[in-house]
Amino acid sequence: MPKLQINQVAFKFSVDSTELNTLSFRFATYRSYYPNPRLLMKILLVLFALLFSQWTVAAPVLSINQVAPGIYVHWGVQEFSDTKNHGAIANIGFIVGQRCVAVIDTGGNPEQGLALKNAIENTTSKPVCYVINTHVHPDHIYGNSAFKNTGAKFVGHEKLARAMSVRGDYYIQKAPELLGIALTAKDIIPPDILVNSELDLDLGGRTLKFTAHPAAHTDNDLSVYDPQTDTLWLSDLLFIEHLPSIDGSLKGWLAELDKLESISYTRVIPGHGPLVTDWPKSMQPEKEYLSGLLIETRAAIKRGVFLEDAVSTVGLSFKGRWKLFDEFHRKNVTRAYAELEWED
Numbered sequence: 001m002p003k004l005q006i007n008q009v010a011f012k013f014s015v016d017s018t019e020l021n022t023l024s025f026r027f028a029t030y031r032s033y034y035p036n037p038r039l040l041m042k043i044l045l046v047l048f049a050l051l052f053s054q055w056t057v058a059a060p061v062l063s064i065n066q067v068a069p070g071i072y073v074h075w076g077v078q079e080f081s082d083t084k085n086h087g088a089i090a091n092i093g094f095i096v097g098q099r100c101v102a103v104i105d106t107g108g109n110p111e112q113g114l115a116l117k118n119a120i121e122n123t124t125s126k127p128v129c130y131v132i133n134t135h136v137h138p139d140h141i142y143g144n145s146a147f148k149n150t151g152a153k154f155v156g157h158e159k160l161a162r163a164m165s166v167r168g169d170y171y172i173q174k175a176p177e178l179l180g181i182a183l184t185a186k187d188i189i190p191p192d193i194l195v196n197s198e199l200d201l202d203l204g205g206r207t208l209k210f211t212a213h214p215a216a217h218t219d220n221d222l223s224v225y226d227p228q229t230d231t232l233w234l235s236d237l238l239f240i241e242h243l244p245s246i247d248g249s250l251k252g253w254l255a256e257l258d259k260l261e262s263i264s265y266t267r268v269i270p271g272h273g274p275l276v277t278d279w280p281k282s283m284q285p286e287k288e289y290l291s292g293l294l295i296e297t298r299a300a301i302k303r304g305v306f307l308e309d310a311v312s313t314v315g316l317s318f319k320g321r322w323k324l325f326d327e328f329h330r331k332n333v334t335r336a337y338a339e340l341e342w343e344d
Contacts, residue, residue, distance in 0.1 A: 060118060061119050064123070070095055071096075072123060074092050074107075081179060086179050086180055087138050088139070090236075091235075091270060095226060096123070096124050097204040097206035098206065099129070100126050100127050100128065101130075102130040104233050105143075106140070106146065106147065107140075108138060108179070109143065110143055110187055111143075112142075113147065117147060129151075130203075131154045132210070132222065132224060133155070134235035136163040138175075141189075142171075142183065144187060145186055145187045155192070155193045155195065155199075156195065157220035158220075160220040168185065195210045206228050215248040216252045216256045217248055221235070229267070231265070232267075233269045234270060235270070235271040236270075237271070239272050240273025240274055240282060241322070242272040243328045244290060246331070249339060250294055250297075268282075292318060293332060294336065296314045300314055315333060
């Protein structure tokens with residue numbers, strides 16, 4: 001079972017030898033009084049029901065923190081997705097309204113999705129009405145199947161369904177090797193509700209505002225704003241401590257940060273890293289890194305530096321300032337080079 005941060009573990013069995021001896025004695029006694037096999041079977045079923053009632057069954061429950069009234073977050077770990085953490089690395093959680101609950105990202109594997117679902121049920125009796133996937137990356141969507149039969153509608157960027165379709169087979173094929181988990185097509189659930197610009201969804205006395213962003217971290221980034229608490233759930237458009245990872249557009253990401261920087265928020269929830277309460281100050285390291293990457297990559301291209309040399313020289317001054325630099329930086333340079341190589 002994937003390693004999760006949970007409050008309880010599944011299936012604690014509590015039947016001692018005295019109870020088993022008592023059952024054996026009762027079976028022998030009732031058999032002598034009731035030789036009829038059918039009647040004896042009914043009695044045995046009653047006895048087993050009494051026995052099973054003494055079992056304690058506790059489902060896995062994901063650890064969560066309430067960061068504002070009705071807003072709950074499970075804080076991920078600053079690690080690279082692998083077979084030890086099974087992809088359970090991102091910040092995920094839910095928002096509770098008067099009528100129902102909106103889940104925001106479901107985790108890096110089906111078991112984490114189930115643990116999140118159990119955490120919701122432990123927190124509120126209100127049903128889940130929406131499951132929001134903020135973008136296509138595995139650490140945010142692989143828990144979707146836990147919510148498939150809840151009656152909830154899945155919500156995503158207008159380009160999310162296509163991204164899932166393009167990557168789905170690869171994700172399923174590589175999950176055992178890269179994450180140590182098994183997936184099927186049933187775990188990759190596309191959105192029912194597509195956001196192509198902005199959308200409001202009511203949870204009952206609480207309206208969430210969704211924004212579908214142009215290509216930035218990916219080409220299917222969705223953010224969620226809660227006016228009631230002035231909280232922006234920015235997901236992977238914001239990385240704190242963890243090196244930003246480019247899978248969309250470097251220039252587009254910087255353009256989105258410029259827009260967001262001009263707006264004040266009480267708190268911002270990143271996709272990776274701790275809660276932000278000093279926006280936009282905490283966003284500046286990400287902006288500085290992406291800006292530096294843009295400037296240095298552009299300069300290298302103008303000097304005629306080939307890609308294989310650029311990935312070994314561009315942006316190295318940032319190495320000691322970010323976690324997971326070695327895991328993501330070369331890929332970022334490659335993405336930036338491809339985007340900037342043919343710009344006017």
